[in-house]
Amino acid sequence: MNYRKSVRLWLLLTLVPLSFIGLFNYFIDPLWCFSHSNALNNHQPGFNERQQKTNRALFTGLKRYDTLLLGSSRTAYIDQHDFKGMEVFNYAADNMLPWEYEKWIDIATEIKGAPFKNIIIGIDFFGTAENYDAVIRRFYGGKVPGDYFETAQKPLYRFKSLLSYDALKHAVESVRRTFHPTISDYDRKNVRHCNIVVSDKTREHHIERDIDEYKEHLTKNYHYRSGWKSMLERLKRRYPGTRFIIFTTPVSKPFFETFIIEANHMREYKRWLKETVETMGSLYHFMDFNSVTTDLDNFFDAHHLYAPAARWVACRISGTDAPGIPADFGKRLTRENIDRYLERPLEEMARTKINSAKIRSNFTE
Template identity: 35%
Template sequence: MSHKSFVITVMSIVLACVLSSASFIYFIDPMWTFGHANAYNDVQTVVDERQQKTNTIHFQPFEYDTLLIGSSRSTYINQHDFSGMNVYNFSASNLSVREYNPFIEYAKKRRGKEFDRVILGIDFFKTSRDQSTTTLSLDRYITKSNERFYRYKNLLSWDLLEYSYQNYKMSRDNTVLEERNYNRENAASARKISPEKVKQQTEGKIEKFREMFYGKTYAYNPQYKNILMQLKKNNPNTEFIIFTTPISTPLFKELVAQNRLPAYERWLTDVTDVFGGVHNFMYPNTVTNDINNYFDGHHFYPETGTLIAHRLSGETGDVPKDFGMYVTKEQLPAHLQMIRKKAAELVKSNEGK
């Protein structure tokens, strides 16, 4: 073989490999830039949730009338479970209350106008100074989506080739292997674990919250209410639907044990002052009392997310009566009294052990 022939052969092999790899990444679409669906990409791993969801909004038609925003807890609510609303779930892991505004503003820009509704999932542990002080934005994710040839440069990524193969295997086997996987309709699922593993992970989360979120370093952010007021001011024609994310009762018991009930009450007071009412799910009830509705006492399974969506949109036939209460500013004192009673019962039950 001549030198020229050898070079052509090698280059042809390299080109064939590159084209095959790029075609496979395109086929699986792990960064959600192309939007097509098939039997081998219907289970998707989380690469970078903020980037993936920003990519979807940037590259795909965006005609939703309702936006759902929250932390990783809210990612487990299926946007298709809301009755009478066309919802896009823009929730992401570890989302701070400071991120609500840039998320809403970007989605509004892509839609071309305000949303009819914005559904906010709010978390008590995100009221602390260290969890809600830093100002965050979507700028670097938006910039990346707007890079020239961004979608096509992704097709040459070795990392994305590995993610694509992982997605392919899960889709082929129709198996969810991670704490959070998505389908092509932006609905999250979670790997089911044994009751023994649930108990172990719940105990681990309680210890983490005791040390990191509810403990001595906790301080309520006095600007929390102002942040919410600014959201309302920035969206004067939008209906806000606010709900608290339900943690398991053992984790709520730790909140009480760490003397955070006054801050919890201040939180609900601030929220009802701003929005007039809140759908509260975060107190001991039928759902939160069963730790097997969670995989770690902190994140609920998508089935519980469905109950939340049904409660918020008025389809309550399958929702336990004590799961989720809409509380107005006027009703809040009585509601808090009910929760204090439940908290006292939790303390009493703990003393009896």
């Protein structure tokens, strides 16, 4: 009898906490394995966007989407619902690099069961830094896109994850963010929000931090990605029936000046634009000096836009009007006008002086 009581007590002490953890993790769903939404799971951290978005795609389906959106965190902050006339799934993730594009398209296409009508890719100049690939691979433990897809496909994966202690930690963090939103929270509609308007002083600190982060890879160790053009050509060959829409992601004027002009990368910058237009036919160009990028109030750091300006990106690409969108934000470069653009405006940029001494006072080594 004592043995049976001990077993029952052990089962009670084990199963009750596990059941609570499982129910709580299901209710919050920090790994995005389910589709329900409630008051406590609409401010979630994107702690592993590649896995979370793969889970969302696999378990909630992509059949209703006709457009795939890829890119880095700059693109992840664009609301997929702001692209008018398209059903967009935002698969962008922090530090997404060019070599990943094809692999993510393959995965999304397999999940959807058919090619996408449109694929929109936000390209970043840091993606031209071939030397940056190894850094990001190490940061993510050597994982490639297929590893995340394989994880999501494991038998009973999403149910086993309900008993994960790591999932519990992120579930608790999601609840905390409900009451204390942060600068980067995801809702249950796959939208990444910046919920805080930073002070000028905080933004200056963020700009300094961001420039320091990229300095090593975009200055002394920089090596232009020799296979940029062939990578784009391969995408077109692999998905000949898909319309590719390419845009350059906007960055603040201090960021541009530091890594394009002062780092003497104007030649590589022009090459990047030229090769992209030659291969893809056109692109929407936001990464230059324009009314948005020269106004730091549109950014909460050196290269991430607040929602109103990010919405302008989506509106320009989808050809819809938006209140207040500047005429010079998002130039459409084509094979017919790319040479003219590269000859005139960029040389004017190089001669432009900006009042950023205070912001960048200790950026230089």
